[in-house]
Amino acid sequence: MKLGIFGGGQLARMIALEGYKLGLEINIYDKNENACAKDLAKNFFNYDFLDEEKVDEFFALNDIVTYEFENIDPDFLKKHEAKIPQGVMALELLQDRFVEKNFINSLDGIKCVSFCLANENIVETPFILKTRRFGYDGKGQLLVTDKNTDIEKFKNENYIIEKYLENITEYSIVIARTRSGEMYNYEPLKNVHKKGILKTSTFEKYLDEDIKSKMIEKAKLIAEKLNYIGVLCVEFFVSNGEVYVNEVAPRVHNSGHITIEGANISQFMLHVHAIVDLPIPKISSYSKYYMVNVLGHDMKKMELMQKDKKFARCHFHNYGKNSYDTNRKVGHITFKDSDDLIFNILNNIKGAI
Numbered sequence: 001m002k003l004g005i006f007g008g009g010q011l012a013r014m015i016a017l018e019g020y021k022l023g024l025e026i027n028i029y030d031k032n033e034n035a036c037a038k039d040l041a042k043n044f045f046n047y048d049f050l051d052e053e054k055v056d057e058f059f060a061l062n063d064i065v066t067y068e069f070e071n072i073d074p075d076f077l078k079k080h081e082a083k084i085p086q087g088v089m090a091l092e093l094l095q096d097r098f099v100e101k102n103f104i105n106s107l108d109g110i111k112c113v114s115f116c117l118a119n120e121n122i123v124e125t126p127f128i129l130k131t132r133r134f135g136y137d138g139k140g141q142l143l144v145t146d147k148n149t150d151i152e153k154f155k156n157e158n159y160i161i162e163k164y165l166e167n168i169t170e171y172s173i174v175i176a177r178t179r180s181g182e183m184y185n186y187e188p189l190k191n192v193h194k195k196g197i198l199k200t201s202t203f204e205k206y207l208d209e210d211i212k213s214k215m216i217e218k219a220k221l222i223a224e225k226l227n228y229i230g231v232l233c234v235e236f237f238v239s240n241g242e243v244y245v246n247e248v249a250p251r252v253h254n255s256g257h258i259t260i261e262g263a264n265i266s267q268f269m270l271h272v273h274a275i276v277d278l279p280i281p282k283i284s285s286y287s288k289y290y291m292v293n294v295l296g297h298d299m300k301k302m303e304l305m306q307k308d309k310k311f312a313r314c315h316f317h318n319y320g321k322n323s324y325d326t327n328r329k330v331g332h333i334t335f336k337d338s339d340d341l342i343f344n345i346l347n348n349i350k351g352a353i
């Protein structure tokens, strides 16, 4: 069977690695000629995502196509929807924050933090200005704490304003939905961000049962309403016992990288099983597991740590990117939680402190 992947970044790379274990042929489409998953593709399509002829060719070549990012024109993919298990609806509803948050709020029992279009400006400080499209890793966001801040140039329909919640705890639920509508989720992950970029994820050990079941229920409802097939991730904010949905990623997710070693099936293998319709085992994860992201400016440190016996228990992941730019995700480390190891790793990986 031939699996095509739209987007050739680290998520595609990790999907491809699992796909090979199942004997799939992997083909990748990315406009970036240096995409880090390129070398894993039998056929690498290096064209613009709006090159209709090449996209048609890519769909003709593959039995199934998955996407690893959400900024693809949905209208353009509609005619190929039969080959896209994740569907086109997820792209239509989730690639624009304003549309996404309205969709989430329309679901029974689910809410987002209060927001409005930036030109309405009815949210009081502190608030965050966010671009509606193309934001990731905190890019395109501005925290406004002083009501006299001049935000005139952002007061248009391309931005939203969202109430800033102090002292939040962040969680994510990584969940798979199969063709027959069954759902499989991992334990909630507790995520810590620094400057909008995910820093660490760990399976939450002490989570209140009520909050946990609320998050799982909401993730299931979202996957079902999107008629979604594959792995999806819902990011949550918890503040004063209230559960808010932050955003939904219709794909495998950075927090889920912990599952490569920290669970009986990785989120990438789970995704492939769901989209090619293979049976899925009951999911179990190891408690006391940890994942730390490595950003470009820390890559040299990670390479040194890899050679250090002290860190031999760690699993080091290098995405093979062609540049190690500051704040760019270039790898991650997973390990069984132990206080001295966490302390040592966080002390070494500056981006993680």
Ligand code: ADP
Residues within 6 Å of the ligand: 113, 128, 135, 136, 137, 138, 139, 162, 163, 164, 165, 166, 168, 170, 193, 195, 196, 197, 235, 246, 247
């Ligand atoms: P991205 O698409 O870049 O991940 P998010 O909206 O998830 O954008 O924001 C990135 C991070 O910024 C969040 O994980 C959280 O740490 C912080 N953040 C975003 N919105 C809020 C908010 N309303 N209140 C508090 N923190 C926020």
Ligand code: MG
Residues within 6 Å of the ligand: 235, 246, 247
């Ligand atoms: Mg986010």
